[in-house]
Amino acid sequence: MADEQKPQPKPPAAAAGHAAPKPPAVMATTPWESDLTSQLKEHFGEQILECLSYLGQEFLIAKPEAVIPILDYLKLDADFDYLVDVTAADYPNRPERFDLIYVLYSFSRNQRIRVKTRIPDGFKPQTAVTVHATANWLEREVFDMFGIEFAGHPDMKRILLPEDWQGYPLRKDYGIIQQDERWVKENLGIDSAQ
Amino acid sequence: MPEATFLDATELVLNMGPQHPSTHGVLRVILKLDGEKVNGTECVIGYLHRGVEKIGENRTYQMFAPYVDRMDYVAAVSNGLGYCLAVEKLLNVEAAPRAQVTRVILTELNRIASHLLWLGTHALDIGALTPVFYTFREREEILNIFEKYCGARLTTHSFRIGGLQYELYDGFEDDVKAFCKAALPKMDEYEELLTANRIWVSRLTGVGVLNAEDCKAYGVTGPMLRAAGVKWDIRKALPYSGYEKYDFEIPTRQDGDTFDRYIVRMQEMRQSVRIIRQAVEDIPSGPIMAKVPKVIKPPVGEVYVSIEAPKGELGYFIVSDGSTQPYRVRVRPPSFVNLQALDRMAKGALIADVVAIIGTIDIVLGEVDR
Amino acid sequence: MRKLLRTIFLVDLLQGLWVTFRYQHPKHIYTEQYPAQRPKVAERYRGAPRLNINPDNGETLCISCNLCALACPENLIVVGWERDEQTKRKVLTTFTYDTSRCMFCGLCEDACPVDALELTQDFELASYTREGAIWDRQLLEEGPRPTKYRF
Numbered sequence: 001m002a003d004e005q006k007p008q009p010k011p012p013a014a015a016a017g018h019a020a021p022k023p024p025a026v027m028a029t030t031p032w033e034s035d036l037t038s039q040l041k042e043h044f045g046e047q048i049l050e051c052l053s054y055l056g057q058e059f060l061i062a063k064p065e066a067v068i069p070i071l072d073y074l075k076l077d078a079d080f081d082y083l084v085d086v087t088a089a090d091y092p093n094r095p096e097r098f099d100l101i102y103v104l105y106s107f108s109r110n111q112r113i114r115v116k117t118r119i120p121d122g123f124k125p126q127t128a129v130t131v132h133a134t135a136n137w138l139e140r141e142v143f144d145m146f147g148i149e150f151a152g153h154p155d156m157k158r159i160l161l162p163e164d165w166q167g168y169p170l171r172k173d174y175g176i177i178q179q180d181e182r183w184v185k186e187n188l189g190i191d192s193a194q
Numbered sequence: 195m196p197e198a199t200f201l202d203a204t205e206l207v208l209n210m211g212p213q214h215p216s217t218h219g220v221l222r223v224i225l226k227l228d229g230e231k232v233n234g235t236e237c238v239i240g241y242l243h244r245g246v247e248k249i250g251e252n253r254t255y256q257m258f259a260p261y262v263d264r265m266d267y268v269a270a271v272s273n274g275l276g277y278c279l280a281v282e283k284l285l286n287v288e289a290a291p292r293a294q295v296t297r298v299i300l301t302e303l304n305r306i307a308s309h310l311l312w313l314g315t316h317a318l319d320i321g322a323l324t325p326v327f328y329t330f331r332e333r334e335e336i337l338n339i340f341e342k343y344c345g346a347r348l349t350t351h352s353f354r355i356g357g358l359q360y361e362l363y364d365g366f367e368d369d370v371k372a373f374c375k376a377a378l379p380k381m382d383e384y385e386e387l388l389t390a391n392r393i394w395v396s397r398l399t400g401v402g403v404l405n406a407e408d409c410k411a412y413g414v415t416g417p418m419l420r421a422a423g424v425k426w427d428i429r430k431a432l433p434y435s436g437y438e439k440y441d442f443e444i445p446t447r448q449d450g451d452t453f454d455r456y457i458v459r460m461q462e463m464r465q466s467v468r469i470i471r472q473a474v475e476d477i478p479s480g481p482i483m484a485k486v487p488k489v490i491k492p493p494v495g496e497v498y499v500s501i502e503a504p505k506g507e508l509g510y511f512i513v514s515d516g517s518t519q520p521y522r523v524r525v526r527p528p529s530f531v532n533l534q535a536l537d538r539m540a541k542g543a544l545i546a547d548v549v550a551i552i553g554t555i556d557i558v559l560g561e562v563d564r
Numbered sequence: 565m566r567k568l569l570r571t572i573f574l575v576d577l578l579q580g581l582w583v584t585f586r587y588q589h590p591k592h593i594y595t596e597q598y599p600a601q602r603p604k605v606a607e608r609y610r611g612a613p614r615l616n617i618n619p620d621n622g623e624t625l626c627i628s629c630n631l632c633a634l635a636c637p638e639n640l641i642v643v644g645w646e647r648d649e650q651t652k653r654k655v656l657t658t659f660t661y662d663t664s665r666c667m668f669c670g671l672c673e674d675a676c677p678v679d680a681l682e683l684t685q686d687f688e689l690a691s692y693t694r695e696g697a698i699w700d701r702q703l704l705e706e707g708p709r710p711t712k713y714r715f
Contacts, residue, residue, distance in 0.1 A: 054496070393577070
C-alpha cells in the first residue's frame, strides 16, 4: 500500500523497468476500418501509418509532414470543421520524443477523431492556423509547455508563462520541485516562498 | 523619413491591466485604440497559471480530483464530472445508476449557479448594479445544497471515480424541489429587470457579433455557439451520465451578438430546472459506487472525454501508462479557446463594448490559465 | 403610438425599478450580521481537522496506520508513532497537520478507518504567523474554539 501511493514523481519508464523480463505494456488497440479511413488511405497512401481505435475512440497516426494536408483534407472533404484540441505528450525514451495530437470533430457526422504524429526534439511542425483559426493559442500553449515550435505561426511566443521563463515545464525532465525560484529571484528579488 | 512624434500618432495603446474590476479575474488586455474605437486587442494571460497538468502527472488518480475543481472554480462540479467520466472510461466502468442521476442533478444545479454568477457579474460590468445581489442570493441556495451534500460550497470534490462518496442526505430531494419551485419566478424577475430595459438592449445588441462560421473556425463552443445559430450541445450529441433519458431543449438564437447570448443563457437555466425536475422524480436506489479497485491502475491507453460545461466543451485527454499516476492529463478549457475570439469580436467596437464582450464570453481565469 | 408612450414615459425602466422597490420590505433582508451571528454550516462541512478521542477512556482513537498521510495530495500530515513494548501495538506520539497547505478536500477524512481524523465545522482558521498554521496533536485534539464576541 505504501509503495503504490508514494507521492514522489516516478519516472514513466519505471513501469517497464520493474518488469524487465516482460515487454512494456502497450495500448490494446483494435484496427479501425471505415470509408473515412479508406478515403484517407487512398488519398495519402504511405503517409498514414496506422488507423486504430481504443475504447471506441478512433485515431490515426500519420507522418509529421502529412498532418496539415490531412487536416485540410478532413476539413474540406470530410467535414471535420472543428479542431477541438492540439496537445502533446512527452516520451523521453523514444527517439521521436513528442506525440503531437490533434482532436477533430465533425458536426454533420457527429464524430470525433484524433490525428497523432510522432516528432523528434527540435522538429518544427507546420502550423495548423491556416486550416483552423483556433490553433493559434492552442499551439502557443504547446510551445510554452513543451518547446515544440510551429513553423509559420503568426505569433510564436509563450502564452501562460512569462516571456523570459526558461525551460519547458511539461517535459519529463523538468523537475516539479524546480518551480519558480529562479524567476522570482531575478524579477522580484526575494526568495520564492515554496 | 521624418520621425514620428506622439502628436502624429493616432493609435493609443492602453493597458486594461490584470487588476481590473471588469476582467473577471487576472486578465490583461492590451487595447490599441483610435480615440474610443478599438483597432485591435491582445490578451496576455497566465497570471493564474498553477501548472495543474504537471501536478496531474505527480498525483494518483483519486488524489488529482480535488485539483480539478480549482480550475473553473465557479462551477466546480462540472470539472469533477468530466474528470471522473474520463477516468471511468479509461477503466471501462460505468458509474452506478443512482450515482449517475445524482451527478446529473448536481451538475445541472451547478450550471444554474454558474449562469447566475455570470448574469450578476455581466450586468455589474455593464452598469446594472442590482441583479448581482439577487443572483447571488439564489446562488446561495444552490451552494447550501452543495454544502449539505458534500461539505464544501465552491470546490466541491463531490464525485469520486466510479460514483459518489457520500450518500444523499435526508431532505436532498425536498431541498432540490424547493429550489426549483423558487427558481423559476426569480428568473422571471431577472428578465423583468433586464430584458425589456432599453439601456440593456441598446448596450448589448449588435455588440460582439460572432457568426456561426467564425465560431466553428475559432473552436468556440457552449452558449456562444448556440447563440450564433448552431444547435449543438454535447449533452444531446454525445450523451454521458444518463442525459439521454431526460427531455430538454437546446435554446438557440440567430444573430450571435451579446444580447442573444444573454437570452440563450437565461433559457438554459430554465432548461436546467426542467432536467432537475425530471431527474429528482425518481432517483434509483442502489449502491453509489461501482466496482472500482482501491488502487486505480488503468491499462495503458489514452482517452478524450468531453462534457458540456456551463462555459463550453470541457475536455479531458488522459494518457495512462499502466501505473497509479496518469502519464499526461490534458484539460481542454472552454474559456481559453473562447477567449481567442475576443480579438475578432472587439475589432471596431468601443471600449465600453470590450467590457461587455469579455463578460459575455463568460471566462473564468482559473480555467483559462489552469 | 403605444410604443411611443412607453418610450416617453420610461415604462420599461420603471418596471425594473418596481422590482427593486418591492425588495425594500424588511422581510427581504438577507444580510447576516457576522460575527455576532455565525452562519450555521452543514454537518458534512469540511472545515478544520480534529483528532477524536475515545469518550470512555480518554485516549486517542488514532491507531497510527498512516493512511491519512498517504491519502493526502499535498503530503502535509506527519504521523509519529512508536511501538508499545507490552501490547506490540502502535501508539501515537505526534501528529502534525499543516493547515496552511491544506485544500480541505476530505481525502484524509475518507481514508481514516477508525474515524479518528475528522473535518469539523470550524472555518475560522486565521493565525498571525505561518508557523501558527501548522497544528500539532494538542491543538488538533482540542477542536474548534470560536472567539465569542460581546457587543
